[in-house]
Amino acid sequence: xxxxxxxxxxxxxxxxxxxxxxxxxxxxxxxxxxxxxxxxxxxxxxxxxxxxxxxxxxxxxxxxxxxxxxxxxxxxxxxxxxxxxxxxxxxxxxxxxxxxxxxxxxxxxxxxxxxxxxxxxxxxxxxxxxxxxxxxxxxxxxxxxxxxxxxxxxxxxxxxxxxxxxxxxxxxxxxxxxxxxxxxxxxxxxxxxxxxxxxxxxxxxxxxxxxxxxxxxxxxxxxxxxxxxxxxxxxxxxxxxxxxxxxxxxxxxxxxxxxxxxxxxxxxxx
Amino acid sequence: xxxxxxxxxxxxxxxxxxxxxxxxxxxxxxxxxxxxxxxxxxxxxxxxxxxxxxxxxxxxxxxxxxxxxxxxxxxxxxxxxxxxxxxxxxxxxxxxxxxxxxxxxxxxxxxxxxxxxxxxxxxxxxxxxxxxxxxxxxxxxxxxxxxxxxxxxxxxxxxxxxxxxxxxxxxxxxxxxxxxxxxxxxxxxxxxxxxxxxxxxxxxxxxxxxxxxxxxxxxxxxxxxxxxxxxxxxxxxxxxxxxxxxxxxxxxxxxxxxxxxxxxx
Ligand SMILES: Nc1ncnc2c1ncn2[C@@H]1O[C@H](COP(=O)(O)OP(=O)(O)OP(=O)(O)O)[C@@H](O)[C@H]1O
Ligand SMILES: [Mg+2]
Numbered sequence: 001x002x003x004x005x006x007x008x009x010x011x012x013x014x015x016x017x018x019x020x021x022x023x024x025x026x027x028x029x030x031x032x033x034x035x036x037x038x039x040x041x042x043x044x045x046x047x048x049x050x051x052x053x054x055x056x057x058x059x060x061x062x063x064x065x066x067x068x069x070x071x072x073x074x075x076x077x078x079x080x081x082x083x084x085x086x087x088x089x090x091x092x093x094x095x096x097x098x099x100x101x102x103x104x105x106x107x108x109x110x111x112x113x114x115x116x117x118x119x120x121x122x123x124x125x126x127x128x129x130x131x132x133x134x135x136x137x138x139x140x141x142x143x144x145x146x147x148x149x150x151x152x153x154x155x156x157x158x159x160x161x162x163x164x165x166x167x168x169x170x171x172x173x174x175x176x177x178x179x180x181x182x183x184x185x186x187x188x189x190x191x192x193x194x195x196x197x198x199x200x201x202x203x204x205x206x207x208x209x210x211x212x213x214x215x216x217x218x219x220x221x222x223x224x225x226x227x228x229x230x231x232x233x234x235x236x237x238x239x240x241x242x243x244x245x246x247x248x249x250x251x252x253x254x255x256x257x258x259x260x261x262x263x264x265x266x267x268x269x270x
Numbered sequence: 271x272x273x274x275x276x277x278x279x280x281x282x283x284x285x286x287x288x289x290x291x292x293x294x295x296x297x298x299x300x301x302x303x304x305x306x307x308x309x310x311x312x313x314x315x316x317x318x319x320x321x322x323x324x325x326x327x328x329x330x331x332x333x334x335x336x337x338x339x340x341x342x343x344x345x346x347x348x349x350x351x352x353x354x355x356x357x358x359x360x361x362x363x364x365x366x367x368x369x370x371x372x373x374x375x376x377x378x379x380x381x382x383x384x385x386x387x388x389x390x391x392x393x394x395x396x397x398x399x400x401x402x403x404x405x406x407x408x409x410x411x412x413x414x415x416x417x418x419x420x421x422x423x424x425x426x427x428x429x430x431x432x433x434x435x436x437x438x439x440x441x442x443x444x445x446x447x448x449x450x451x452x453x454x455x456x457x458x459x460x461x462x463x464x465x466x467x468x469x470x471x472x473x474x475x476x477x478x479x480x481x482x483x484x485x486x487x488x489x490x491x492x493x494x495x496x497x498x499x500x501x502x503x504x505x506x507x508x509x510x511x512x513x514x515x516x517x518x519x520x521x522x523x524x525x526x527x528x529x530x531x532x533x534x535x
Binding site for chain 1: 322402
């Protein structure tokens with residue numbers, strides 16, 4: 001006697017919808033993060049989000065609201081520092097550590113919450129409520145709408161900053177707008193895969209797509225395809241094995257990236 | 271009408287005087303070589319023409335209108351390009367990203383623009399390169415793609431800031447003749463900065479030489495002589511001509527050769 005059908009439970013259906021929404025958003029936003037070589041900033045934002053989530057719970061608000069608020073501030077700040085700040089990787093790394101530190105401190109003061117630390121760090125796709133679906137959908141709509149409005153100048157300034165500047169595109173302004181978009185996407189990802197796994201959803205599929213495709217639009221489509229199959233595949237595997245979904249999503253994401261590297265190798269050497 | 275007209279222009283950056291009392295007019299349909307040692311203000315001059323640097327005094331007119339940011343009449347290849355050349359994005363998409371790049375919206379390209387891009391890629395003989403990833407192209411190949419990009423939008427003035435650096439002599443030659451051909455075919459004006467004079471000799475209509483904050487525009491023999499260059503360098507300069515090659519010497523050291531090596535360092 002096997003398990004009941006994959007879609008027999010509401011929470012499973014919710015998980016698939018939530019995973020789908022976040023996968024599409026993360027893949028598209030992540031594509032730009034990889035193209036701009038700002039993956040580390042994305043990584044840092046998720047850790048800043050952790051501090052925001054625990055802090056806002058301490059104040060009696062929902063973790064999501066604190067997370068969105070603080071990643072927005074963090075994104076705008078990193079963007080405003082600009083690309084020219086030397087040693088920005090170190091600067092971002094320091095901010096990241098401090099944020100994690102505060103996250104732990106807030107948890108310390110609110111011990112009752114400690115059981116939910118798992119959710120924040122490792123995600124809880126199976127616990128997505130109906131109202132959370134709406135929150136995730138709003139996050140996706142906001143970030144993707146903003147992104148489609150700024151995508152052309154953003155691509156221009158990412159690929160050719162000097163020329164774009166000469167044509168009147170401000171790279172700093174674009175940097176700030178873009179990282180606020182990343183902030184929305186990060187908050188959504190944290191809900192699905194957790195702070196520690198944001199990389200797998202946001203960077204993995206996009207990086208794999210950019211190994212294989214040399215075109216912009218097909219690259220973005222490929223990233224979405226990868227993210228969707230990794231998320232839904234991870235969910236299905238998690239259902240079959242009873243192992244955590246984040247484990248499966250991370251494993252699939254890593255495997256797809258590995259396969260893309262070998263594919264690129266053969267494309268180059270055929 | 272003059273393509274570029276500088277009238278008693280003074281430029282200071284961070285309180286340092288960079289260019290002073292520049293006055294010159296560049297006529298239509300010319301290939302102008304912009305020469306001068308490191309730090310003489312070539313890039314600053316380009317930025318002034320582009321409206322990115324505002325003079326303290328004096329006027330800069332481009333086709334009779336004041337210089338302004340984002341001028342569609344000007345095509346530009348910047349000197350420093352911190353582009354992600356390790357990207358696997360193909361040359362075509364890289365070039366296309368600049369089309370209307372200053373406007374909000376999705377990066378979609380209509381059929382007419384598509385044809386225009388294809389046309390200019392073909393003009394710089396890069397049709398076979400455009401579909402290869404940027405990371406796999408050589409410096410000279412990328413340079414040709416950038417030239418195609420600068421031509422999109424049919425500018426009447428091309429500003430090329432040191433497009434020859436990092437090219438070997440053979441590639442420098444073919445790049446220069448390509449630019450000259452295009453300049454004449456399209457009837458546009460080209461201002462090209464370089465550290466070496468000799469590769470430009472066969473194609474230049476005029477030379478604009480910068481030094482000590484000053485600029486002199488004229489025919490090669492009017493500008494590249496001991497009297498003018500000694501003034502621009504502020505030291506005794508000798509000009510030696512051998513086999514259609516010109517050597518600019520200061521105390522028996524070839525200035526350009528040193529400047530070039532310096533530029534590559
Ligand atoms: N933003 C700035 N603030 C202060 N000084 C500047 C600035 N930009 C350039 N300069 C100075 O202006 C002078 C001219 O610089 P510019 O880059 O125009 O020279 P260049 O002729 O293009 O040199 P190169 O051949 O090395 O490219 C230099 O002395 C430089 O230090
Ligand atoms: Mg320069």
